[in-house]
Amino acid sequence: xxxxxxxxxxxxxxxxxxxxxxxxxxxxxxxxxxxxxxxxxxxxxxxxxxxxxxxxxxxxxxxxxxxxxxxxxxxxxxxxxxxxxxxxxxxxxxxxxxxxxxxxxxxxxxxxxxxxxxxxxxxxxxxxxxxxxxxxxxxxxxxxxxxxxxxxxxxxxxxxxxxxxxxxxxxxxxxxxxxxxxxxxxxxxxxxxxxxxxxxxxxxxxxxxxxxxxxxxxxxxxxxxxxxxxxxxxxxxxxxxxxxxxxxxxxxxxxxxxxxxxxxxxxxx
Numbered sequence: 001x002x003x004x005x006x007x008x009x010x011x012x013x014x015x016x017x018x019x020x021x022x023x024x025x026x027x028x029x030x031x032x033x034x035x036x037x038x039x040x041x042x043x044x045x046x047x048x049x050x051x052x053x054x055x056x057x058x059x060x061x062x063x064x065x066x067x068x069x070x071x072x073x074x075x076x077x078x079x080x081x082x083x084x085x086x087x088x089x090x091x092x093x094x095x096x097x098x099x100x101x102x103x104x105x106x107x108x109x110x111x112x113x114x115x116x117x118x119x120x121x122x123x124x125x126x127x128x129x130x131x132x133x134x135x136x137x138x139x140x141x142x143x144x145x146x147x148x149x150x151x152x153x154x155x156x157x158x159x160x161x162x163x164x165x166x167x168x169x170x171x172x173x174x175x176x177x178x179x180x181x182x183x184x185x186x187x188x189x190x191x192x193x194x195x196x197x198x199x200x201x202x203x204x205x206x207x208x209x210x211x212x213x214x215x216x217x218x219x220x221x222x223x224x225x226x227x228x229x230x231x232x233x234x235x236x237x238x239x240x241x242x243x244x245x246x247x248x249x250x251x252x253x254x255x256x257x258x259x260x261x262x263x264x265x266x267x268x269x
Contacts, residue, residue: 010123010124011098011100011128012100014117014123014124014128015100015128015130018115018117018130018164019104019112019130021164022112022115022166025164025166026112026171028174029111029166029168029169029170029171029174030111030168032168032170032171032173033110033111033168033169033170033248034111035170036170036250036251039172039173039251040250040251040254043172043173043176043251043254043258044216044254046176046215047213047214047215048176048214048215048258048259048261049214049262049265049266051176051177051182051262052182052262052263052266052267055176055177055178055179055182056179056182056183056186057179060156060157060183061183061186061267063156064149064152064156064157064183064186064187065186065187065190065269067155067156068149068152068187071095071148071152072145074194075190075191075194076190076191076194076195076269077194077195077196078194079191079192079194079197080141080145080191080192081141082137082140082141082142083141083144084137085101085133085140088101088131088140088141089101091144091148092129095148095151096126096127097126097127097128097129097151098127098128099128099129100128100129100130100131101130101131101133102130102131102132102133103132103133103134104132104134109132110132110134110135111168111170112132112166112167112169113131113132113139113143113146113167113168113169114130114131114144114146114147115129115130115147115166115167116128116129116147116151116164116167117129117163117164117165118150118151118154118163127154129144129147129148129151131143131144142188142191142192143167145187145188145191146167146184146185146187147167147184148187149183149184149185149186149187149188150165150184152187153183165180165181165184169252172185172251172252172255175255182259185255185256185259186259186263189256189259189260190260190269192228192229192256192260193228193257193260195269197228198260198263198264199264200224201224201225201228201257202221202261202264202265214258214259214261214262214265215258217254217258217261221257221261222257225253225257229253
């Protein structure tokens with residue numbers, strides 16, 4: 001799936017090297033993925049309004065969202081449904097991005113969702129995205145949106161410098177203090193919860209308080225979130241998932257939902 005202007009062997013070799021290094025670079029995230037309950041407890045009590053206030057630059061964020069809407073015109077208006085791989089290839093080609101999509105299974109491999117590389121001098125003239133297709137198709141699609149977020153950030157804010165941006169399943173807590181990672185997660189939350197839906201799910205009575213907070217999800221909101229995620233991604237808690245997978249699934253649900261709630265409360269997005 002490499003661009004015609006560069007040799008696919010160079011891309012394949014680079015991907016193989018990055019995957020080999022991922023076990024060392026992401027050791028903390030891989031360990032967190034093995035103990036998802038700890039990350040879940042951390043994220044469940046965090047106020048995401050405070051998180052975005054201290055982590056995100058509003059003007060830069062709006063510029064990144066506007067640029068992303070050129071790729072997905074329906075972003076934050078309608079749900080960006082999971083795309084088949086051939087559509088992701090088309091989007092990547094239009095953006096002059098190398099896309100490698102392949103299964104990377106195994107206990108440690110499944111911790112990795114994908115990665116983005118801005119550029120590698122003397123090897124690649126164009127950015128590279130790797131997607132681990134061993135995950136559920138909906139997870140592959142949201143990972144793609146996250147990685148495209150890094151590409152847009154690099155173009156709009158200049159926050160990429162040739163390094164590798166890994167995306168691990170057990171890294172959501174580390175994202176809350178990282179502007180680039182949290183911004184990429186914002187795009188995922190807008191894709192999954194467009195504004196009309198977010199306003200229905202997170203409709204809160206005014207007497208709940210004048211100070212905006214996005215900490216503990218109300219039971220009614222969580223029930224709607226679970227139903228939406230099941231419809232959007234085709235996955236839910238059940239016998240098909242192990243206990244650890246259920247906790248990881250719940251962690252992702254809470255992270256993106258609370259992030260979307262905070263964006264609505266703080267920025268009216």
